[in-house]
Amino acid sequence: MPSSDVPDITPTASRSPPRARARFVRLSVPVIATFRRVGLCLHPNHMILVVPEVGFATAPARSAVSRARTFKMPFSKQRAMGLEFHYYVPGCFQDPQSDIELGKYAAERGFEGVWIGDHLLPWLDNRPYTHQILPWLGAFMNEVPEVTVGTFVTCPIARYEPPVLAQALATLDNMYPGRFELGVGTGEALNEAQFIDGDWPDWETLASMLVESLEVIDRLWEAEEYVGYDGTHFQYDPMRLYTRPAEPLPTHWAAWGPKSAHKAGVHAGNLMTASPPEHISERLVPDFESGLAEAGRSLSDAHVSTQFTAHVGDPDALVDEIREKGEHTPHDTELDNPDPRDVQAAADAELAEMSDAEIREANNIVEDPSELVDRVTALDDAGVTRVILVSKVGDFRETIDVVADECMSAVE
Structure with a gap:
């Protein structure tokens, strides 16, 4: 449990805007x-x-x-909850500067946010890069003004010490106020296992570690005095951040099942996933909303974001590229595998058993843009507030253009 010497932090009330002529x-x-x-x-x-x-x-x-x-008026925590379009830079397919240019292009086409994956090792051995996100985030935010920027997702339980990450992100917020949002998850073995003594923990343990990590980070962001922490997984002597964010940064919890969605509501206030519409509306949002209620929050104040994989182009060429690169992530069987070479072998074996039609369906490969419109509309109907586009093969900019030209106007 948290240390008793943590001071009570009372948030400052929001101010109403000044009077003005319309x-x-x-x-x-x-x-x-x-x-x-x-x-x-x-x-x-x-x-x-x-x-x-x-x-x-x-x-x-x-x-x-x-x-x-x-x-x-007056101002409240109510959001403008029209569907937002954001872009996901995987950080593993091209060099860091090229990914900055890709994110910049998405922002220029009207995407309201840019997110990056946070990996030490790539999911697949065939992927040529994994950027360290902290220098990349600073460089990107300096190059591309104004848009929301975040991690999808960071695991602050092993590879990152929570106080060190809290300081780094507070520094980003001081340099680029109000733009950074933290996406967190319980992690995968390929990124965290080398930093954990013993066997890779079960999900309940990982989730408990994530909860404590967020408590440490939030307390350091809020506290004006020295605070300590005495938890099951983390213990710290009293310390403080001398560079703090003006306000605690928005946090999004990545969830694929109901238990995790509930924790997202209780401990983060925003939900991230990469799930189809039916799963979001039937399996995630109800438990997320119950978690929000437990924490005294409302669904109207929260974001439900989903990663949306899409590829526009010649279907046969895109399927061939996926097969050639072995670009298939076997999440269901390899989440606890710490070696990308082994994961790649499993991916290649699964791809060999998949038909071209199955690959097209799994990767949302379309030639007709109207198909993407239908799928985005279904996500909107499922309660999603942010669609975060990602592509893995083909011409990334072509898919960005189609979503910007066809999907954005269709759901306004």
């Missing part, structure tokens, strides 16, 4: 950061309409009046 105003980086701190996620291409005594509305600058979504 007018549209283009959003600046400081204004976007301020809105995010009270729970509203706005995009730099949006404008805001301020109406005295009534409220405010946001909309894309190109059509501010017709697409405005209204909110009542």
Whole structure:
């Protein structure tokens, strides 16, 4: 349990916006950061309409009046919950600078956030890179202003000491206020096993470690005085962060099952997954919502994000590329395997047994963009608030373009 010498931290009340004549105003980086701190996620291409005594509305600058979504003053934790499109940079297919350029391209096409995977070793031995995310995040945020940036996901239980990660992320937030969001998960053996004594733990133990790690991080982000921690898995003498974020950073818990989704609601307040619509709506959201209620939160204040794998192009060529590269992740059988070479062998064996049609279905390979629209709409209907696009083969920019041109307008 947490140490008793942790001080009580009372959050500062949000302030209502000043009175002003009704007018549209283009959003600046400081204004976007301020809105995010009270729970509203706005995009730099949006404008805001301020109406005295009534409220405010946001909309894309190109059509501010017709697409405005209204909110009542004073400010609250209620979010602008239209479906957002973000982009996932895996950090394993090309060099770090090329991934910065790819994320930048997605942002230029209207994606509201860019996320990166956090791996020491790649899932598959055939993947040529794994970037260390902390220098990459700083370089990307310096190169690409304004968009949300986050990890999908970081495991702060073994490879990272929680206080060290807390300090690093607080530093990023001081440099680029209000932009970073932390995605966390219980981890995979290939990234964490070398840093854990003994056998790879079961999921319940890993989840307990993650809960404690988040408690350590949150307390250090909040505490103005020295605080210690005495848990089952982590023990620290009193310390403090001298560089702290202005507010604790948004945290997203990666979940694939109901038990984990419940913990996401209790301990993080936001949910991440990579699941189909039916699984999200029937197996994840109900338990996530019950966890939120247990923590005194509401689903209307939370993000439900899902990784959305998609590939646009010639189906036969894309299937051939997947087979040639062995680009298939056998999550169901290899989660506890610490060696990418072994995982690659298992992937190759599974691919050899899969038909071309099965590969197309598993990787969401389409030639007709309308198929992607239907699948994104299904995610929206399932309660997803953020679709995080990822591609593994083919022309990444072509898929970005199709989603930007076809899917974004279809769900506005």
